[in-house]
Amino acid sequence: MHVTEAKAEHWPQIFPFFAAIVAEGETYSYPDGLSSDAARALWMPGPPSRTVVAIDGDQVLGSALTGPNRPGRGSHVATASFMVDPAVRGRGVGRALGVHVLDRARDAGYRGIQFNAVVETNTRAVALWQSLGFEIVGTVPGAFRSASHGFVGLHVMYLDLTTDERSTT
Structure with a gap:
């Protein structure tokens, strides 16, 4: 498996798991039923954001979107979102994407x-995220409506990148 820049030709493999994950209703607040074009605009917006894919052979296993968390005076802090194809969960795809994103952010x-x-x-x-050094710095109670748990909290998680420590696999 390797992580590389997402290209337009990757989208037909990303969209099915993007749509499935959103439909699960457990991790993303994107609207249900997004068209492929609307989802692509959210997940592959272009600079200053960057979208990458984890690939094994020709198969896209997962994807990450990263860029500045805020514009202007907040642009020195990155943010990222991750999606792993449910069919390959538990194979280290999320960790590989996370390590890649953290190293590139540094x-x-x-x-x-x-x-x-x-x-x-x-x-x-x-x-x-905690195993990669992130801390929960706060939780907004009831901010997410989970399909199976009802109203649950959203954690804000943070990692200081000013140290020289590199992510580990």
Whole structure:
């Protein structure tokens, strides 16, 4: 598996798992039923954002979107979103994407990376980000309407990138 820049030709493989993950109603607040074009505009917006894919052979296993968390005076802090094809969960795809994004954010000179909305019941994601050094800096109670849990909190998670530590696989 390797992580590389997403290209237009990757979108037909990304969209099915994007749509499936949104339809699950457990991790993303995107509207249900987005068209492929509308979803692509959200997930592959172009600079200053960057979209990457994790690929094994010709198969796209997952994708990440990253860029500045805020414009202007907040642009020194990155943010990112991750989606892994449900068919390949548990194979280290999320970790590979996370390590790639963190290393590139450091290389790009970001001072930190902030995840604005990690659903608290998404315990696998919370554990992954914590294993990569993220801290939960706050939780907004009831800010996400989970399809199976009802109203649950959204964690804000942060990692200081000013240290020289590199991510580990």
